[in-house]
Structures are given as C-alpha cells and as structure tokens.
Amino acid sequence: MSAKPKLTYFNGRGRMESTRWLLAAAGIEFEEEFVETKEQYEKLCKDGALLFGQLPLVEMDGMNLVQTRAILNYIAGKYNLYGKTLKDRAHIDMYVEGTMDLFQMILMFPFTPPEQKEKQAATIFEKATTRYFPVYEKALKTHGQEFLVGNSLSYADVQLLEAILAMEEIKPDVLAQFPKLQAFKARISNIPTIKKFLQPGSQKKPPADAAYVATVLKVLTIE
Incomplete structure (x- = not known):
C-alpha cells in the first residue's frame, strides 16, 4: 500500500487549503507537517525540497511537488x-484560474491592517459578485447540469465551493442574488467525501487568526 501524501505548510489555510479540499474530495487520506519556525523553513530550502524556495510542499508518488497549480493539477x-x-x-482550467484570482484577495485579507479591513472586505465582495460569481451562475444555468463541466465532479467544482464558503465568512449573504450557486453549494456540500471534510474534527482549517498571521510573517520575513 502506498504511503499517504504528506503536506508541509503552516498550520492554516493559505495556499495549501485547496490541496486539502481536493484530496478530501477524492477520498484520499493525508498527513501534515506544520512549519512553525524559520529554521524548519530554511532546512527545507537547504535540503532542496522546495524547488523555488516556496511553500506549499506535497510529497507523493516519490515526488516533491511544489507550486500550487502544479500540485492541484496533478x-x-x-x-x-x-x-x-x-x-x-x-x-x-479557465474556471479554476478565475477562482484563483478571487482566492488571491481572500488569502491576503487576514494580513490586511485592521483599519483597512472594512474597505477591503467591501472590495472583495464587489469583485466576487460582479466579476466572478456571475460567470459561474451563468455557466450552471447554460450547462443545465449539476456540475460546472461535464456531468461529473471536477476540480473546478471543489474549488468553487471552497471559494463560496470562504466568501460567506467575509459576507454571509454573498450568494443572495445567485440562486444557481445557492443550489450548487447545497448539492456539492452533500457529496459524501466533501460532507465529511466539512464536519468538525476534519483537517479543514479554520479562518486565519492573529497567531497564524504572526507565524507566517515570522517564518517568511527576510532579516
């Protein structure tokens, strides 16, 4: 029996969370190692595990996989x-790239200074509801299927659900004008492997808190 994939990253969402989601959706168990110190990070770089000196890192099938899109595509x-x-x-790929653009703003939100959070939340909401979610709403309506592409679950569906739930943490009524996405959310959330991942006690990470932000800045800050 092959070893479980090993995920090395900070103990939080960041750029690894989509990988956790995708493995969970596929029903694949995985192990995690959390980077908490600059020494751990520097050792990974020194050992050659990080091709470009960047996290996340996924070890599976005898490879050190880096770069988020490469990991997810594999x-x-x-x-x-x-x-x-x-x-x-x-x-x-097109749907995923759009979701990735939205995620870039969501991922940086916890690092926003307190006095700018309200303004940044409004910006993210505006982009989500005028640029990104209308595309997925139209796709589901035009396609007439339960999934974004074809008639089976894909990487695009998993990542879209992740983005919807992350957006709802910022603005709970973000789907108010998107009935197709509301139905999509309910439907995909009830797929057994995903439903399991959404339960308390899974390896799904909570929203970033001050401790997570401090750890990331401590490890990655160049002195």
Missing part, C-alpha cells in the same frame, strides 16, 4: 477530477 488528474476530454480540461 492531484486532479490522478484522481479523475480533471474532466474526460482535453476540452473539459480547458474549461476546468
């Missing part, structure tokens, strides 16, 4: 979450 392809045709994959 996992999606390995566990049949990347469509059935080259055209499916192209559509999945």
